[in-house]
Amino acid sequence: MGIYQQLGLKQVINASGKMTALGGSAVHPEVARAMGEAGMDYVEISELIEKAGKLIAEATGGEDGCPTAGAGAGIAISVAAVIAGTDLRLIERLPDSAGLKNKIILQKGHAVHFGASLRQMVALGGGQAIEAGHANHVEEAHLRAEIDEQTAALLFVQSHHAVQKGMQSLETMIQLGRDHKVPVIVDAAAEEDLRRYVAMGADLVIYSGGKAIGGPTSGFITGRKDLIEACRAQYKGVGRAMKTGKEAIVGLLSALARYSQAAGHGGEWRDRAERLAQELNQLSGLSASVVKDEAGRDIYRTHVRIDERESGFSAKEVIRLLEKGDPAVFTRNHYANTGVIFIDPRPLHEGQEKVIAARFKEIWDNRK
Ligand SMILES: *Cc1c(COP(=O)(O)O)cnc(C)c1O
Numbered sequence: 570m571g572i573y574q575q576l577g578l579k580q581v582i583n584a585s586g587k588m589t590a591l592g593g594s595a596v597h598p599e600v601a602r603a604m605g606e607a608g609m610d611y612v613e614i615s616e617l618i619e620k621a622g623k624l625i626a627e628a629t630g631g632e633d634g635c636p637t638a639g640a641g642a643g644i645a646i647s648v649a650a651v652i653a654g655t656d657l658r659l660i661e662r663l664p665d666s667a668g669l670k671n672k673i674i675l676q677k678g679h680a681v682h683f684g685a686s687l688r689q690m691v692a693l694g695g696g697q698a699i700e701a702g703h704a705n706h707v708e709e710a711h712l713r714a715e716i717d718e719q720t721a722a723l724l725f726v727q728s729h730h731a732v733q734k735g736m737q738s739l740e741t742m743i744q745l746g747r748d749h750k751v752p753v754i755v756d757a758a759a760e761e762d763l764r765r766y767v768a769m770g771a772d773l774v775i776y777s778g779g780k781a782i783g784g785p786t787s788g789f790i791t792g793r794k795d796l797i798e799a800c801r802a803q804y805k806g807v808g809r810a811m812k813t814g815k816e817a818i819v820g821l822l823s824a825l826a827r828y829s830q831a832a833g834h835g836g837e838w839r840d841r842a843e844r845l846a847q848e849l850n851q852l853s854g855l856s857a858s859v860v861k862d863e864a865g866r867d868i869y870r871t872h873v874r875i876d877e878r879e880s881g882f883s884a885k886e887v888i889r890l891l892e893k894g895d896p897a898v899f900t901r902n903h904y905a906n907t908g909v910i911f912i913d914p915r916p917l918h919e920g921q922e923k924v925i926a927a928r929f930k931e932i933w934d935n936r937k
Pocket residue numbers: 589638639640641642681683726727728730756757758759776777778779787788
C-alpha cells in the first residue's frame with residue numbers, strides 16, 4: 570500500500586502535468602535517497618547554499634545561483650534582491666519599500682495566476698507590480714513609458730500561462746533593460762531549457778525544481794553574481810519565511826545532475842501519448858490525437874476531443890467521472906470548455922496509460 574493510502578487517501582494517477590495541486594513531481598528513487606541521507610545529518614547551511622549555487626551555475630551557465638523553496642519564492646526573493654541589495658537594514662525592512670526604487674514592470678499579458686498570483690509574489694518581495702499595455706497587446710512604447718527612476722527591474726514571464734500573442738519578446742525586454750540600466754528578471758518556472766534565458770542576457774532567471782527538472786518541492790535562481798549574492802542575503806529577511814531545507818536543496822541538486830545528463834525525452838513521451846491515443850480512439854464519440862506543447866516545449870500530449878452529441882458526455886462530465894473514480898485520474902483541463910481534455914504522459918508511472926484507457930472504457934460502458 571502506498572504511503573498516501575496508509576493515510577487513508579485515495580490513489581492518484583497524474584495525467585495533468587507537474588501540478589502543485591497533485592504534489593508537483595514524483596522524484597526518482599536516487600533523488601529520494603539523497604534527500605533521506607541529507608535529512609539524517611548536519612551541514613553548515615550557508616556553505617550548502619553556496620555550493621548549491623555553484624552547481625546551479627554550472628547547470629545553467631549563470632555566474633552564480635541560489636536555491637529557493639520554489640519558483641514563487643524565487644520571484645519574491647529576486648524582487649527583494651533588486652530592491653534591497655545586500656543592505657541589511659533594507660533587507661530587514663521589506664516588504665515595506667516606501668521611498669525605495671521598487672517598481673517592477675511587466676507586460677499586462679504576463680500578470681498570470683499559476684495557482685497563486687504572480688503580482689502577490691512581487692508584493693511579498695516589496696515590489697510594486699506595474700503592468701504595461703493591454704491584456705492582448707503590448708507595444709515597446711507601453712513598456713518604455715512605464716520605466717522611470719523608481720524602476721527596480723523588468724519582469725518577463727516565459728510560460729504557457731502567459732498570453733502568447735501580442736506581447737513583446739524577451740529580446741526587446743533585455744534591450745530595454747540595457748537601455749535604462751535596470752535588471753531583467755525572467756520567471757521560467759516550468760521551462761525545460763535551463764541555459765537559454767541566461768545566454769540571452771537575462772540578469773536573473775527563476776526555475777521551479779518540482780516541474781521540468783522533476784525534483785522535490787524546491788526552486789532556484791540563476792544569473793548575475795552580484796544579484797545572486799543579494800538573493801542569498803534575503804534569507805535574513807523575507808526569504809526566511811520561505812526557507813528551503815537541506816533535504817530539498819540536496820534533492821534539487823540530485824535531480825539537477827540527473828536532468829543535465831538525460832537526453833530529451835520528447836520522443837519517448839510522443840510514443841506514450843500515441844499509444845494512449847490509439848486505445849482511446851476505439852471509443853465512439855471521441856477522437857484522440859497527439860499534439861505538441863502550446864508553448865513550444867519538447868512535450869507531447871494526447872489531445873482528446875469529446876463529441877458531446879455522439880458520446881453523451883461533455884468534457885467536463887468526463888473529467889468529473891475520472892476524478893471521482895479510484896484510482897482518481899487527473900487530466901489537463903485548460904481547454905475543457907471547448908470539449909478538449911489533454912493527457913500528459915510525463916508524470917505517468919509505467920503502465921498507467923493502460924489504467925487511464927481502462928477508466929475511459931469503463932465510463933463509456935456504464936453510459937445510460
Ligand atoms: C508554477 C509556476 C510558478 C510557481 O512555482 P513553484 O515552484 O510552485 O513555486 C511561478 N511562475 C510560473 C509561471 C509557474 O508556472
